[in-house]
Amino acid sequence: MNESTPAESNRNDALPLERESPEAPVTGKVRLEAAWGSTEGDEDLTVNQKPKTENEGHVFEQQYKPWNGQLNPRWMRNWSILRHHLLGIFKKGHRPWGVPIRLYLLVVFVASLTDVGMTLISGLIGDSGFHSVWGVSRDNLYAHVLGFLPRNMLYYPVVAALLVGGVISEDRQHGTSAMYFSRPISRFDYVSMKFLSVALIQALIIHVTLGLYYLAEIITMGRGWAWIIDTFPMFLATVVSGFLLIFTYTSIGLSLSSVSKGKFFPGIALLSIILGTKVLAFIVSNLFDREILYLISPYDCLAHVGQAIIGTQPTYDQYSWTWSLASLAAMNALALFVLSTRVSSMEVTRE
Amino acid sequence: MDDDLIIKTSNLTKSYGPHVALRNLNISVPKGATGLLGPNGAGKSTFLKTILGLIQATEGEGYVMGLDIRTQGDAIRSRIGYMPEYDSLNPDMEAIHQVRYSGELLGMNPTIALARAHETLQYVGLGEQRYRNIGSYSTGMKQATKLACALIHDPELIIADEPSNGLDITARDYMIQTLTNTVKNGNRSVLMASHLMDDVERVCDNFILLHKGKLAAQGRIEDLKGFDREIEIHVWGGASRLVEAMTKVGLKVRREGRVMRILHEQEDTTSLILACAAEVGAQVRRMHEYEASLEDLFLSIMENLGYEVKSSEDLLASPIQARKVDAPESMGGGSA
Numbered sequence: 028m029n030e031s032t033p034a035e036s037n038r039n040d041a042l043p044l045e046r047e048s049p050e051a052p053v054t055g056k057v058r059l060e061a062a063w064g065s066t067e068g069d070e071d072l073t074v075n076q077k078p079k080t081e082n083e084g085h086v087f088e089q090q091y092k093p094w095n096g097q098l099n100p101r102w103m104r105n106w107s108i109l110r111h112h113l114l115g116i117f118k119k120g121h122r123p124w125g126v127p128i129r130l131y132l133l134v135v136f137v138a139s140l141t142d143v144g145m146t147l148i149s150g151l152i153g154d155s156g157f158h159s160v161w162g163v164s165r166d167n168l169y170a171h172v173l174g175f176l177p178r179n180m181l182y183y184p185v186v187a188a189l190l191v192g193g194v195i196s197e198d199r200q201h202g203t204s205a206m207y208f209s210r211p212i213s214r215f216d217y218v219s220m221k222f223l224s225v226a227l228i229q230a231l232i233i234h235v236t237l238g239l240y241y242l243a244e245i246i247t248m249g250r251g252w253a254w255i256i257d258t259f260p261m262f263l264a265t266v267v268s269g270f271l272l273i274f275t276y277t278s279i280g281l282s283l284s285s286v287s288k289g290k291f292f293p294g295i296a297l298l299s300i301i302l303g304t305k306v307l308a309f310i311v312s313n314l315f316d317r318e319i320l321y322l323i324s325p326y327d328c329l330a331h332v333g334q335a336i337i338g339t340q341p342t343y344d345q346y347s348w349t350w351s352l353a354s355l356a357a358m359n360a361l362a363l364f365v366l367s368t369r370v371s372s373m374e375v376t377r378e
Numbered sequence: 379m380d381d382d383l384i385i386k387t388s389n390l391t392k393s394y395g396p397h398v399a400l401r402n403l404n405i406s407v408p409k410g411a412t413g414l415l416g417p418n419g420a421g422k423s424t425f426l427k428t429i430l431g432l433i434q435a436t437e438g439e440g441y442v443m444g445l446d447i448r449t450q451g452d453a454i455r456s457r458i459g460y461m462p463e464y465d466s467l468n469p470d471m472e473a474i475h476q477v478r479y480s481g482e483l484l485g486m487n488p489t490i491a492l493a494r495a496h497e498t499l500q501y502v503g504l505g506e507q508r509y510r511n512i513g514s515y516s517t518g519m520k521q522a523t524k525l526a527c528a529l530i531h532d533p534e535l536i537i538a539d540e541p542s543n544g545l546d547i548t549a550r551d552y553m554i555q556t557l558t559n560t561v562k563n564g565n566r567s568v569l570m571a572s573h574l575m576d577d578v579e580r581v582c583d584n585f586i587l588l589h590k591g592k593l594a595a596q597g598r599i600e601d602l603k604g605f606d607r608e609i610e611i612h613v614w615g616g617a618s619r620l621v622e623a624m625t626k627v628g629l630k631v632r633r634e635g636r637v638m639r640i641l642h643e644q645e646d647t648t649s650l651i652l653a654c655a656a657e658v659g660a661q662v663r664r665m666h667e668y669e670a671s672l673e674d675l676f677l678s679i680m681e682n683l684g685y686e687v688k689s690s691e692d693l694l695a696s697p698i699q700a701r702k703v704d705a706p707e708s709m710g711g712g713s714a
Contacts, residue, residue: 096487107485
């Protein structure tokens with residue numbers, strides 16, 4: 028009876044894979060031994076020499092683990108949508124906004140701080156002429172939010188276009204709408220949180236830089252309460268104008284996003300609407316001396332209303348600003364109607 | 379509502395204008411695994427949307443886990459886990475964060491959702507792959523991620539819409555095993571809509587069959603399969619004579635060339651077949667009991683019995699119709 032001790036067995040296990048095994052690789056050493064018998068020749072050929080090929084590792088065992096936690100109410104679900112979109116701008120693990128978008132937001136944020144920087148410089152050098160150009164005034168507050176070049180040509184509409192582009196359309200494209208609507212999320216909550224998150228990111232750029240601008244004036248010029256009380260109404264009017272601008276761009280942009288399955292069309296279409304109508308109104312105004320077409324331009328209407336409530340010199344003087352306000356209301360109503368209709372039709376089972 | 383039932387509907391009807399998508403559905407789904415079967419356009423998706431409370435039923439009523447589908451849709455969707463048929467994942471997100479977010483959308487605390495996302499991804503077999511972007515996943519891994527999203531809050535009922543759609547054999551087996559494990563060891567219920575009868579057969583004990591918005595059949599799969607057990611023989615020489623002889627002694631025969639299936643409804647069926655073969659001089663070269671697959675039954679019900687049959691008991695109660703399931707008309711089969 029040929030019994031081997033555990034120690035021998037282990038030693039045999041440790042022997043290299045040699046000619047006894049058909050799976051042995053034909054290496055130089057194997058050939059050498061076959062030809063010349065380089066080993067001693069005392070191997071016990073009766074022992075089945077097997078290499079130790081098994082890797083010790085974790086054996087996966089599928090085990091269902093129950094969870095007994097409590098689900099939080101509606102506000103927490105809505106907060107999760109808002110948080111998902113907002114934090115995605117800053118870090119991984121949330122909505123992936125894409126590096127170009129995040130870079131552009133950073134560039135616009137920094138560029139929007141131009142008047143803040145200039146105010147600080149004017150305060151430092153004490154040049155009143157320089158300060159009158161860059162310091163807080165009705166015209167400069169208006170320009171911070173509603174100035175056409177560069178802010179409403181290169182900054183804010185592009186930011187809006189980049190943000191709204193995929194917010195709803197990608198849910199259609201990837202079918203992620205099913206993930207929302209198969210959970211206790213209503214269509215209203217879904218669209219309002221998306222709207223709010225996009226609007227908040229824009230507000231982060233427009234309103235935060237506006238606040239910093241006002242603060243820079245107070246700090247560098249040593250403004251007191253009298254100045255603050257005097258200028259605060261026009262600052263508030265600028266804030267309201269900013270909200271109006273964000274709301275309008277977002278509602279038009281999201282409505283375009285809701286009718287699309289990609290992010291390119293909504294972005295380009297939003298820019299075309301904002302800039303195209305502005306250019307058209309400008310051409311018609313110059314050629315025919317008629318400003319009526321500005322009523323189809325969201326930017327012109329916003330600028331007109333902004334001029335009226337901030338109190339700057341109006342540049343649209345043929346018609347009352349209430350026409351512009353009515354036009355803005357109509358544009359937003361139409362955009363929100365399209366948005367709500369399209370979101371209502373989003374499917375859970377199939378898109 | 380009966381405690382053992384997880385879904386119950388009474389005269390549930392859903393119309394889109396003149397088009398009736400669901401017609402008077404009286405469905406009782408017990409706890410455990412249930413297959414929802416039906417061809418395209420049968421009303422499966424409408425049924426799922428209705429019981430999720432996403433669309434309002436036109437008539438009738440329904441309860442899911444005791445909750446009214448008309449008024450408690452939010453509560454129902456909190457307690458079920460829905461795995462959609464189509465892509466429902468963001469390809470630019472890592473699976474762990476996608477699953478975590480799906481938990482947050484249910485109201486889970488973000489930290490808890492993240493911990494639970496790790497567990498569920500481990501459970502569905504993506505433990506080592508959870509930090510990869512979903513866009514780089516195979517179809518099987520995406521399906522597993524969708525299942526993890528559905529399981530994150532440990533729902534009482536998982537609604538899986540075509541869970542094994544587009545998967546290769548290994549991934550399909552794993553998906554089926556995971557669903558089975560969830561039912562058997564996790565003690566959860568699964569409502570599985572699928573057109574792959576094999577998968578339904580492997581996971582589910584019960585089935586619901588819809589056709590053109592009507593309930594075609596429901597009951598236990600075992601019961602359904604038991605009703606038309608047959609004996610299959612392969613005959614050489616004198617096959618036509620053998621058919622005549624067997625028919626003469628009262629056996630119900632279906633023939634496709636040399637292959638014949640004889641309804642096995644009495645103890646001595648085999649003896650009778652062999653006696654007939656000996657009498658007419660035909661060789662029976664192969665003989666075995668033939669158990670219809672769910673797919674055979676599905677097709678035969680769809681084609682012949684249609685939606686007049688309400689349950690497997692009804693099928694059992696009408697054996698003559700059942701026997702005719704797919705026999706050619708020349709042999710007395712055809713429409714029931």
